[in-house]
Amino acid sequence: MQQIVLQVRDEQKAALLRELLSALDFVERVRTTEVTEPDNGESEEQTALGLDRHPQRDRMNREVAAFASMHAELKESYLGQFVAMRQGKVIDSDADEQRLIVRVRGRFPADVVLFRKVQETLPPLLVFRSSR
Numbered sequence: 001m002q003q004i005v006l007q008v009r010d011e012q013k014a015a016l017l018r019e020l021l022s023a024l025d026f027v028e029r030v031r032t033t034e035v036t037e038p039d040n041g042e043s044e045e046q047t048a049l050g051l052d053r054h055p056q057r058d059r060m061n062r063e064v065a066a067f068a069s070m071h072a073e074l075k076e077s078y079l080g081q082f083v084a085m086r087q088g089k090v091i092d093s094d095a096d097e098q099r100l101i102v103r104v105r106g107r108f109p110a111d112v113v114l115f116r117k118v119q120e121t122l123p124p125l126l127v128f129r130s131s132r
Helices: 011-023 044-049 057-069 071-078 097-107
Strands: 082-086 089-094 114-117
Touching: 057 071, 057 082, 057 114, 071 089, 082 097, 089 097, 097 114
Parallel strands: none
Antiparallel strands: 082 089, 082 114
16 A cells, blocks of 8 residues: 655645545545644654654755745746756756756766756645655
8 A cells, every 4th residue: 555645735725635535436545634844844743753864855955945946037047948956056957857867967976956847837845755
């Protein structure tokens, strides 16, 4: 069995999503949990379970935040293209995601790099937790 966890900030949208998921015949159970965010950025559920954090997670979160804060500027230059962000800056771009990844990984094989397609709107926040 697989478990998928989604975090939705809007209560009305969460109710709609819960209704949609409940209607699917392959979904065994839909459970809703209210999660509050403590000051350290981890949800109480994560903290209580003591889940391991990837050592580079904070660096990737900074790249995601940089992408979001620069989104309006990125749209002007890179709309429809994939960008690679490292240390809060765009280091490369390409219309072909695979070519971009190969090129950037050749230059920065072990570094944290965010690869994202620049679209009109920012993608929604989805959080998937694993039992490992």
